Amino acid sequence: MTITDLFWAHSVSLDFLRSFPLVLIMDCIHKTNRCGLSLLKIIGVTSTNMSFFVAFAYIQFEHVDNYIWVLNTLRSLMNDIALPELIVTDKKFALMNAIDRVFPTSRHFLCWWQISRNILTKCKKMFETRDNSWNFVVLSSIEGEYNEHLATMLKEFCTYPEAIDYVTQTWLNPYKEKFVTVWTNSCMHCGNVTSDRVEKAHAKLKRQLCSGQVDFECSWTKIHNLLELQHTDIKASFEKSLTVVQHQFRPSHFRELRGNISIIALEIVLVESKRAEFTGIDSSACGCVIRHTHGLPCAHKIANYIRQGRPIPIYSIHSHWRTLEIVLELTCKPELEMIVKYFNDCDTTKQLEILKKLGEIANPESTFLIEPDVKPNPRGCPAHKKIDVSIRRDPYAFEIVQSGHDSHSPKGTQMTTLASVQVNKKRHFKQKVFLLPGHPGNGPVSMSSLAEASSSASPTTSMASSNIGGVSSSTALSAR
Numbered sequence: 001m002t003i004t005d006l007f008w009a010h011s012v013s014l015d016f017l018r019s020f021p022l023v024l025i026m027d028c029i030h031k032t033n034r035c036g037l038s039l040l041k042i043i044g045v046t047s048t049n050m051s052f053f054v055a056f057a058y059i060q061f062e063h064v065d066n067y068i069w070v071l072n073t074l075r076s077l078m079n080d081i082a083l084p085e086l087i088v089t090d091k092k093f094a095l096m097n098a099i100d101r102v103f104p105t106s107r108h109f110l111c112w113w114q115i116s117r118n119i120l121t122k123c124k125k126m127f128e129t130r131d132n133s134w135n136f137v138v139l140s141s142i143e144g145e146y147n148e149h150l151a152t153m154l155k156e157f158c159t160y161p162e163a164i165d166y167v168t169q170t171w172l173n174p175y176k177e178k179f180v181t182v183w184t185n186s187c188m189h190c191g192n193v194t195s196d197r198v199e200k201a202h203a204k205l206k207r208q209l210c211s212g213q214v215d216f217e218c219s220w221t222k223i224h225n226l227l228e229l230q231h232t233d234i235k236a237s238f239e240k241s242l243t244v245v246q247h248q249f250r251p252s253h254f255r256e257l258r259g260n261i262s263i264i265a266l267e268i269v270l271v272e273s274k275r276a277e278f279t280g281i282d283s284s285a286c287g288c289v290i291r292h293t294h295g296l297p298c299a300h301k302i303a304n305y306i307r308q309g310r311p312i313p314i315y316s317i318h319s320h321w322r323t324l325e326i327v328l329e330l331t332c333k334p335e336l337e338m339i340v341k342y343f344n345d346c347d348t349t350k351q352l353e354i355l356k357k358l359g360e361i362a363n364p365e366s367t368f369l370i371e372p373d374v375k376p377n378p379r380g381c382p383a384h385k386k387i388d389v390s391i392r393r394d395p396y397a398f399e400i401v402q403s404g405h406d407s408h409s410p411k412g413t414q415m416t417t418l419a420s421v422q423v424n425k426k427r428h429f430k431q432k433v434f435l436l437p438g439h440p441g442n443g444p445v446s447m448s449s450l451a452e453a454s455s456s457a458s459p460t461t462s463m464a465s466s467n468i469g470g471v472s473s474s475t476a477l478s479a480r
């Protein structure tokens with residue numbers, strides 16, 4: 001079997017992912033191995049603001065279909081109630097389309113640093129001397145400010161119509177919500193508005209892989225070693241936040257937070273508490289950006305707590321910053337209760353079937369399914385004869401006879417079978433709508449829905465635990 005796409009993730013990385021699902025950053029690089037496959041890297045961010053590799057995927061083509069397969073595999077490894085709120089990428093249409101389909105509830109940002117770099121390359125003359133105009137536009141924090149800065153930029157550079165056209169038509173008009181501060185600030189991004197992290201992580205990865213001509217096993221081992229080091233560093237950063245009390249966090253309004261949230265979160269709250277001296281409890285002076293973008297108390301809230309003589313409450317801190325250990329408490333209790341209820345409502349035959357299935361789940365080795373032997377035909381097939389690879393059974397004689405009488409059967413008593421469809425096929429699809437026995441409601445099924453049903457019956461993906469190159473067997477691996 002030739003592998004075209006390969007997804008893999010370290011089991012500890014997946015634990016990190018389930019604990020820190022908030023922001024994911026993705027980037028694809030080309031030809032990282034001698035097979036010439038592209039490598040999609042998926043990065044997450046911890047409460048201590050450290051990056052971690054969530055997963056890697058080697059893909060044959062950077063097409064929507066390949067990305068959808070990767071993202072669906074990723075989603076199947078996540079907890080459905082904790083999906084990413086934000087995904088940051090570069091402008092790659094196929095990846096963007098796949099994100100829209102697999103994570104429709106997540107916000108998507110384009111890396112504004114990459115956009116600025118593209119614009120500076122493309123419109124060098126325009127920004128040669130006065131390159132701040134673009135930054136003013138991108139960093140606008142309210143819509144009125146954005147319109148003002150945009151109008152100023154268009155006026156200043158009216159002698160460069162092509163560049164203005166590129167900036168507005170390629171970036172601002174279609175994508176401003178994905179990178180201009182006024183829109184990105186409406187989402188909790190914890191400061192991740194660029195794909196900078198993935199660039200840095202890539203530099204480390206590149207040092208490990210050394211050459212683009214390494215084989216899978218070699219790159220697997222090297223990446224695995226890199227991940228183990230990363231996990232150790234992250235756990236050390238948790239330990240530091242739990243145990244080290246820095247002098248600047250000694251004031252009493254920090255007492256509920258010290259040792260309970262990450263040091264980086266404490267530092268942000270400290271900056272906001274200094275700002276509180278100027279804003280007071282006035283929310284309009286505060287702007288409340290940190291509360292929306294980081295899930296931390298903003299200046300006016302802190303001023304309010306201090307005025308009431310209360311410490312900043314731990315519940316005002318988003319759970320992302322409070323997570324300083326990887327303890328996942330998954331439970332199957334609700335599902336088991338549902339199964340028991342369903343079991344009690346079933347008849348004995350169904351109950352025996354359920355017991356058999358539960359036995360297989362509890363003991364996967366006990367499956368009674370055996371793959372059939374394939375017996376090759378020693379004489380081979382005549383070149384002109386088409387091989388029938390369909391999963392349909394051969395028609396019974398009465399079905400062929402009955403199908404011949406279908407057109408004479410009284411309405412309502414007609415039983416058209418798959419076999420009769422085969423016969424009808426020879427009649428150039430005169431009958432395009434038919435009834436499938438056993439179909440819910442026995443309603444009409446169109447030819448296209450039958451085709452969909454038969455195509456969905458052929459699995460294209462599989463999940464497997466593997467032990468390649470001495471790497472942990474608990475690593476998730478999926479190939480197709």
Ligand SMILES: [Zn+2]
Nearest residue numbers: 286288298300
């Ligand atoms: Zn505020």
